[in-house]
Amino acid sequence: MHTVNIYSVEEKMSQIDFDGLPETPWGKTCNWNNTFETLAELKDELENFEPMGDLLAGEVHFPQVNILLFGCVGAGKSSVFNTINSVFRGKIFNVALASCAEHVVTTKFTKYRVMSGSSTLPMPLKFRLCDMRGLDEEHLMTKENMRYILEGSIADRFPFDPSGNISVDMPGFKKHPGLDEKIHCVALVQDASMVDTLQVLSPEVTKNIKEMQTVMNSLDIPQVVILSKIDSICEATKQDAANAFRSAKVEKCVAIVSEVLGLPKNMVFPMKNYENECQLDPSIDTMALLTLKGILNNCDAHLFNHYDEIVKKYAVAERRNP
Template sequence: MTGKLKDEDMAQLETWIGKGSKQFTLLYAITRDGCNPNTFHQLCDNKGPTVTVLYNQQGSVYGGYTNINWSGNVGHKTDAGAFLFQLKFDNKKTLSKFPSNGNGNDMYSRQNYGPTFGGGHDLHTFSGNIGNSGGYFQLNGYLTIGTGYTNTIGINMNNINNGNMNVTELEVYQVTDGKRQKATPTPWRKTPAWNDKFLDGLIEDITTFKPFPDLDISEARILMLGPVGAGKSSFYNTINSIFRGRITQKAGSGSAEQSLTTAYTPYFVRERSGGTLNFRICDTRGLEDSQGIDVIECNYLLDGHVPEYYQFNPATPITPNTNGFISKPTLEEKIHCVVFVLDSTTVEVLPDKIIQKMKSFQTLMNQKGIPQAILLTKIDKLCENVEKNTAEVFTSGVVEENVAKVSQLLGLPRGNVLPVKNYENEMQLDKGISILSLLSLRQILNFAEDYLESLLDKMAASSKRRGMKEKSKEKK
């Protein structure tokens, strides 16, 4: 077991501790060793400088550092170099250091106590044995910085540990001098190396995509649905930019309180040669609390009744009597895959009405057997490493956690959640952004192809049944 402490967190602690490079060796972890004071002292006493790190269910990470030994002897100890800290709050990088205030009561040791900092105490982790309860440990300690440590930034404790001592992990690391060996992160979603060859292969896969000829359709239709400002139009612009070889803004995009897209617009993607690819990305009005498309209009969209470039009007919903309404849509006019587009930075504050609207849409899609995927946009805003290098997306723990949350939100497999960064501020194409976007598009097209193949199988089965009935009639 190597521990949960990330290399970037070790680097930050190294900076706060000072005095050169440090190595961090895991001594104790409550998920492995049990939340037991005796075990803590057996594994951590007389090991020199240590750092204690707590992780909670809300994604907050905090703890304390000491230069001196832990021991089972009761009493306060002085350590002017000790400090408390926070590394994350609610899954967001939040760096705060709380140094010793110099009153001499920096550490507190006791045989039936876990790691304890301060005289009052500022951070008391636990006493006695604590069991695992439903995936977390309900520690019986507390956090009240101010007795032995200085809270110069005036932060509220609720903004460090979310107002509770329930943790998913507590670790103690021995800290020694020496150059740290950086661990190679294990990707949570494996892909080939991100190079020109991989990019060219994705472009070829998408360029050569064609619906099954026996279905007599020339293109697959991908419907984009999502809240206002989530990035539906921007995703189309990103894909179109890649195939045109320059940044394009064909679809209106930006930030606005109400949807910039008001019409049902099936966009073609064009190559540099001018030819169009065999799918359309269908943009539509953004979902809103009290406006946007409703369940009936969604049903008409899925079944191909809505004419191209139809302007949605909240005051006058579309009906079979609407001018241009397609009463007998062909298979080509129907939707073959639906993509929910969600802004990764606002998922947690999505209004319940919009979530329920999307789930009601899903009920329709499931009844019709239409596959669904989720585009999780703006992932560069979640993680600094991804912001610097898009290729880090599948080694980012923060992105992985958000993929899992969104998967649970709409009840889709994690493999159906596709993180992307759209072209937004860029003036020229970027290999990493392009590869990530094409990876997502290729998967979406795979889902559409699976759906069309299922239709083909159903048609074949239906044809076989008809043939059998006709033979039966002939025998009679």
């Protein structure tokens, strides 16, 4: 059973200035006329997500998929996790430290679990969101470190500096990580306000992100973009996040990011994170879940390439009697 908070939708609608927003959305999206139903359906679907669930028989069980949140310092990575976690907790719930302040950067590589809020017995959902320190000019990432992260060699809570030296003999370094510890999809988190004002990020950081994309490509790891902070580029979207899909500004921003990062537009997910709200908002929730659904589809697509290995290694009977 789902609990959905009650909001004053009418009150909210009356405040929105729809001027200039076309009726039809620019991209394929969900039914925003019935947000409560859409939200409940999406939440139910994602709470019951099983990696490759439609292809694996009951006796093969793949524990979880791992999603890497990657981008510049301040792009909104920790906030993306907090937002998705809040949706499933049913309240604003800030677990990962998120801030603009210099000293509040994420220093440990953390594999966050999200617990289901619907069942009486809380259960971890079948995905983890991996948060790490973002890039800046003094902390560019080495290809070797990217490879370690993607291949699952870096353990949860391992102090991690993208530009630091990692020794394979360090405690917390996994020499033989299983497929369930690897990264199955990378979400490149990009601050929309930076794109909108064409404040091109430092060329070094952009170059570094592109270099890291070549490592992801070489390992066949799918990439999507989370276009964060869309509320800061469009007033109507600030009023109601659902308006993002009819906003020409957001559409333009999606097109620019898709071009710059070389990813199709349908792999760019606009998102408004919770930052100073006190209660949940159905549009923000729905948008976060649409993003998560898109990412999980990509994880499944990646796992499909490892189908035979999964069937062989993750058969439940075999794990009990190795």
